[in-house]
Amino acid sequence: MAPVMEKTAAQESLRGHLRTAIMAAHELLDHAMQAASGWQTRDDYARFLSLQHAARAPLETWLAAHAPADLVPPLQTKLIARDLSALGACLPPASPPFDPLQTPSRPRPDGVFHVEHAALGAAWVLAGSALGNKAIAKQVARIGGGDWPTAFLGDDAMMAFWQGLRARIERPASPAEADGATRAAEAVFAHFLAVADGAQGLEKEAESLKA
Ligand code: HEM
Structure with a gap:
């Protein structure tokens, strides 16, 4: 008989596995994005969108080049560009290319790389972030008075x-699929965090020049 722990892990859904794995990274990123921009004023909101554009552009490029068609999420950089233009703000420079094997805590694997597993993890992060966006949209509608x-x-x-x-x-995954998707999801969070940290650095520099 399989040990209880093994049985539980095998029965856990891929979504549950991914959510547990990125919980700490999500919190860190949420704080970093609030520090880098937030969305309390129109300028903050333009910075928030600019950061989102810079981070998402290389992810969209990677997914378009490597993911199977059903794992390519709808492009959002064009929507962000439209919002930035309506706010009278320019497009930011692109961030460095996305590397699905670049995670802060794990060495690069020597074994086989399953691009579909990585695409699933990356697509989950981008699509899952729409849940957070819904909550942010309500705050933005309130703060911006709907404008x-x-x-x-x-x-x-x-x-x-x-x-x-x-x-x-929302179903159990094989260990290989769960590991590949988790690694890529972690890489997406690391990629976003690097962009947010860079934006925060620029913000501090601008503040110190004003002082
Ligand atoms: C900017 C600040 C952010 C806030 C305030 C925020 C907020 C949230 C909220 C409220 C949820 C839903 C939690 C739930 O219903 O259980 C969520 C889920 C999630 N967010 Fe964020 N989020 C932020 C940024 C991001 C970013 C930038 C990404 C992508 C890099 C992201 C990826 C995700 C993912 C993958 C989920 C989980 C989806 C799932 O339930 O399977 N979030 N976020």
Whole structure:
């Protein structure tokens, strides 16, 4: 008979596994994004969108090049660009290319790399972030008095993609699939965090020049 722990891990859904794995990274990223921009003023909101654009552009490029068609989430950088333009803000420079094997805590694997597992993890992060965006959209509508553009935060296409992805992740996965998807999800968070930390550095520099 299999030990109880093994049975529990095998029965856990991929979504549950991923959520547990990225919980700490999500909290860290949430704080870093609040520190780098937040969305309390129109300028903050433009910085928030700019950060989102810089981080998402290389992820969209990687997914378009490597993911199977059903794991390519709807493009959101074009929506962010539309919002930035409505706010009178420029597009930011692109962040470095995304590497799905670049995680802060694990060495690069020597074994086989399953691109579909990595695509699933990366697609989950981008689609799952639409849940947070919904909550942020409500705050932005309140703070901006309904005047700030929300094509990105209110993206229905991403919510529809998310609903479709759920069937795929709300079931147990093989250890290889769970590990590959988790590694890529961690890499996406590390990628976002690097962009947010860079933006926070620039913000501090600008503040010190004003002082
Ligand atoms: C900017 C600040 C952010 C806030 C305030 C925020 C907030 C949230 C909230 C409220 C949820 C839903 C939790 C639940 O219903 O259980 C969530 C889930 C999630 N967020 Fe964020 N989020 C933020 C940024 C991000 C970013 C930038 C990413 C992507 C890199 C991201 C990825 C995710 C993922 C993957 C989930 C879990 C999806 C699932 O339940 O399977 N979040 N977030």
